[in-house]
Amino acid sequence: MTDHEHSNLHPDDPDTTGHSWDGIQEFNNPLPRWWLWCFYATIVWGIVYTVMYPAWPMISGATPGVLGYSTRAEVAEEIDRFEALNADLRTQITEVELASVNREDTPELYNYSIQAGASTFATWCSQCHGRGAAGVQASGYPNLLDDDWLWGGTVEEIHDTIAHGIRNEDDPDARWSEMTAFDDILTDEEIAQVVNYVLDISDQEADATLASAGETVFLDNCAACHGDEGMGDRVLGAPNLTDRIWLYGGTPEAIEETVRHSRFGVMPSWSGRLSEADIRATAIYVHGLGGGE
Amino acid sequence: MASTDAAPKLYAAQEPVFPKRVSGRYRNLKWIIMIISLGIYYITPWIRWDRGPNLPDQAVLVDLGGRRFFFFWIEIWPHEFYFVAGLLIMAGLGLFLFTSALGRVWCGYSCPQTVWTDLFFMVERWIEGDRNARLRLWKQKWDFRKWRLRVTKWIVWLLIAIATGGAWVFYFADAPTLLVDLVTGQAAFVAYATVAILTATTFIFGGFAREQVCIYMCPWPRIQAAMMDEHTITVAYRDWRGEPRGKGKKRRASAEAAIASSRLAGPTIIGQEPGSTSRAVPEDQPLGDCIDCMACVNVCPVGIDIRDGQQMECITCALCIDACDEIMGKVGMERGLIDYVALTDEKNERAGNKKVPIWRHILRPRTLIYTALWATIGVALIVALFIRSELDITIAAVRNPQFVTLSDGSVRNTYDVRIRNMTAEDSTFRISLTSEEALRVGLEGTPTLMVDVPADETQLQRVYVTAAPDSPAAEGDRTDLRIWVEQVGETLRAHQDTTFIGRGGS
Numbered sequence: 041m042t043d044h045e046h047s048n049l050h051p052d053d054p055d056t057t058g059h060s061w062d063g064i065q066e067f068n069n070p071l072p073r074w075w076l077w078c079f080y081a082t083i084v085w086g087i088v089y090t091v092m093y094p095a096w097p098m099i100s101g102a103t104p105g106v107l108g109y110s111t112r113a114e115v116a117e118e119i120d121r122f123e124a125l126n127a128d129l130r131t132q133i134t135e136v137e138l139a140s141v142n143r144e145d146t147p148e149l150y151n152y153s154i155q156a157g158a159s160t161f162a163t164w165c166s167q168c169h170g171r172g173a174a175g176v177q178a179s180g181y182p183n184l185l186d187d188d189w190l191w192g193g194t195v196e197e198i199h200d201t202i203a204h205g206i207r208n209e210d211d212p213d214a215r216w217s218e219m220t221a222f223d224d225i226l227t228d229e230e231i232a233q234v235v236n237y238v239l240d241i242s243d244q245e246a247d248a249t250l251a252s253a254g255e256t257v258f259l260d261n262c263a264a265c266h267g268d269e270g271m272g273d274r275v276l277g278a279p280n281l282t283d284r285i286w287l288y289g290g291t292p293e294a295i296e297e298t299v300r301h302s303r304f305g306v307m308p309s310w311s312g313r314l315s316e317a318d319i320r321a322t323a324i325y326v327h328g329l330g331g332g333e
Numbered sequence: 334m335a336s337t338d339a340a341p342k343l344y345a346a347q348e349p350v351f352p353k354r355v356s357g358r359y360r361n362l363k364w365i366i367m368i369i370s371l372g373i374y375y376i377t378p379w380i381r382w383d384r385g386p387n388l389p390d391q392a393v394l395v396d397l398g399g400r401r402f403f404f405f406w407i408e409i410w411p412h413e414f415y416f417v418a419g420l421l422i423m424a425g426l427g428l429f430l431f432t433s434a435l436g437r438v439w440c441g442y443s444c445p446q447t448v449w450t451d452l453f454f455m456v457e458r459w460i461e462g463d464r465n466a467r468l469r470l471w472k473q474k475w476d477f478r479k480w481r482l483r484v485t486k487w488i489v490w491l492l493i494a495i496a497t498g499g500a501w502v503f504y505f506a507d508a509p510t511l512l513v514d515l516v517t518g519q520a521a522f523v524a525y526a527t528v529a530i531l532t533a534t535t536f537i538f539g540g541f542a543r544e545q546v547c548i549y550m551c552p553w554p555r556i557q558a559a560m561m562d563e564h565t566i567t568v569a570y571r572d573w574r575g576e577p578r579g580k581g582k583k584r585r586a587s588a589e590a591a592i593a594s595s596r597l598a599g600p601t602i603i604g605q606e607p608g609s610t611s612r613a614v615p616e617d618q619p620l621g622d623c624i625d626c627m628a629c630v631n632v633c634p635v636g637i638d639i640r641d642g643q644q645m646e647c648i649t650c651a652l653c654i655d656a657c658d659e660i661m662g663k664v665g666m667e668r669g670l671i672d673y674v675a676l677t678d679e680k681n682e683r684a685g686n687k688k689v690p691i692w693r694h695i696l697r698p699r700t701l702i703y704t705a706l707w708a709t710i711g712v713a714l715i716v717a718l719f720i721r722s723e724l725d726i727t728i729a730a731v732r733n734p735q736f737v738t739l740s741d742g743s744v745r746n747t748y749d750v751r752i753r754n755m756t757a758e759d760s761t762f763r764i765s766l767t768s769e770e771a772l773r774v775g776l777e778g779t780p781t782l783m784v785d786v787p788a789d790e791t792q793l794q795r796v797y798v799t800a801a802p803d804s805p806a807a808e809g810d811r812t813d814l815r816i817w818v819e820q821v822g823e824t825l826r827a828h829q830d831t832t833f834i835g836r837g838g839s
Contacts, residue, residue, distance in 0.1 A: 185747075330737065
């Protein structure tokens with residue numbers, strides 16, 4: 041083997057590495073030594089890093105590293121940091137008059153409430169009311185965007201509803217009312233009459249004869265809660281029957297179903313699960329979705 | 334057939350380079366470019382520019398926190414990032430243009446690595462002396478004098494490096510405030526970290542790594558090599574004129590006189606005599622113009638011999654041209670033995686043809702196309718700059734749900750309107766709509782149709798559009814509408830088309 045020598049090469053060419061394959065030789069253009077040091081430095085860095093930080097996968101988990109660093113702890117720290125930054129606002133929001141929070145006068149508090157309320161809503165409320173707060177039309181999950189409210193649409197009233205819920209046993213302050221199921225009380229004819237009466241007062245197509253007969257049935261049985269004009273009563277959570285919004289559907293079949301068997305929509309009380317600040321922020325958020333009064 | 338059994342060395346220590354001081358036209362050009370570029374770099378953040386009370390008064394400011402870029406009278410918002418993209422494309426095309434016309438002229442004159450290394454060489458020469466003194470110092474033992482010179486040099490380098498790293502952060506915050514903060518220890522950690530990192534890189538790259546950065550770290554030389562062609566003007570040695578090199582019998586006296594009278598000539602390697610690289614030339618053979626004085630090698634900042642032909646180490650700083658011109662002047666020969674020449678010149682000059690004028694090398698389809706592309710983008714950016722409005726809106730229809738039925742039977746759609754007030758004044762904007770159908774517009778949170786947007790800020794406003802009960806829009810499928818945003822009392826206005834969805838659509 042002929043090492044490190046030139047054959048038929050230019051005299052200025054560098055030495056070869058001595059490797060020769062089928063007469064093909066390799067020039068030796070040495071890399072700078074600092075380059076080699078950098079390479080060794082990366083190896084040292086790698087070793088130090090795996091000692092300091094979580095690195096080697098083991099059967100259950102990974103080596104923790106002597107610095108005790110973990111991404112999870114870092115996230116927790118970040119969350120704490122932002123909580124601390126928001127602490128003032130969260131205290132403020134529990135102390136102010138809810139109705140006084142608005143974009144012009146209290147922009148910082150308002151923005152915080154909208155952001156915090158939106159994320160609370162997405163986490164806890166959207167399961168029933170939908171991500172866009174449109175509820176599930178005609179299935180008993182109310183649309184929070186429109187201007188029709190069973191229990192009131194001021195920010196204070198919305199706050200009470202969120203805090204205590206509706207028709208639940210957990211919270212003594214829950215909003216409560218119960219419609220009678222008239223299946224055993226009224227005759228089929230009377231039910232047909234009152235259904236047509238309700239269709240009539242809500243501007244829908246109705247049998248005029250049945251409807252006019254239904255007025256008496258309505259006044260005797262329904263007006264106590266829904267009012268003589270059928271405009272509902274927010275104290276009792278009794279819906280307005282003359283408007284175009286139907287929580288369980290406004291078709292003759294749906295109204296008949298409601299009259300015969302009643303409805304019993306429920307909502308949990310959130311005061312035990314969410315902080316007062318979050319509940320208040322959510323009330324401001326929901327109030328600002330388009331239906332707030 | 335020399336043969337050794339020892340394994341070849343795959344790594345070699347860096348050969349230190351001790352470039353000699355040189356003067357001449359290209360050296361002067363380099364000084365001017367260095368003064369201008371360093372001047373721009375250090376002074377720019379301190380220029381003030383009055384933009385009124387609501388905006389910063391720093392002429393050039395990259396406000397990362399506020400997501401704004403200020404450049405004199407121009408303010409760039411994040412959604413106008415295409416200006417930055419356009420400038421980067423122009424920078425790329427500009428590099429193509431200059432490289433295809435003039436070779437690695439960027440490397441030789443304006444690359445920060447070159448400029449700062451040049452500055453560090455200047456300091457080194459000032460403290461330790463010129464090439465020969467530095468060579469001696471390098472070889473000698475570490476006595477008190479050597480320590481004193483080295484430490485002095487390092488301290489000056491370090492001060493320059495700190496000033497370099499320090500100047501960088503001033504582009505990202507109000508410079509006078511930040512300077513006070515930096516000095517009093519009030520500045521953010523990221524500011525100190527940035528200064529520390531850039532100080533370290535400047536100190537190491539400018540003081541020690543030097544040509545190693547260009548040869549081993551930087552990718553540009555490889556890309557630039559691919560962009561040069563036979564018309565590209567670059568630094569080269571006219572070997573057809575210079576070879577065979579040597580002093581010869583006839584001109585020995587004048588050559589040695591020239592070498593003796595010039596600081597530039599001298600041994601390339603310590604201990605070697607001038608002219609030792611001369612190949613054996615028979616005394617009676619006519620010689621080329623090169624007297625083998627080594628001046629071109631002595632001044633080279635990357636430590637190569639340009640007479641070996643074009644090499645990847647060469648940054649085309651043109652200092653060897655200055656050095657050779659000086660010697661040629663002393664010997665009484667024409668300048669330009671080492672010169673800016675194109676590859677095609679060799680054939681031409683060997684054949685004794687007339688010189689091709691430089692503009693014929695530079696003006697060719699390739700450079701003209703690069704220039705045209707570069708200028709097109711530049712003009713487009715300028716036009717975009719002047720026609721852009723200071724009001725920008727985006728309208729996003731809220732489609733969850735598509736529409737809301739209100740208690741009276743009217744149908745409502747919701748739109749999120751984002752208003753960007755890019756003026757320096759707090760402004761009020763009126764929102765209105767136009768449509769073929771009757772639609773009513775309202776705003777969340779206010780009974781008016783006015784939205785206040787502070788200067789240089791964005792406001793998100795929820796807008797409600799309502800169709801009356803049983804109206805065509807309420808009962809129909811889709812209705813086109815146009816939402817207008819107009820500045821009250823001023824001329825700014827913007828609009829965007831969107832769609833109203835009625836009950837018929839579901």
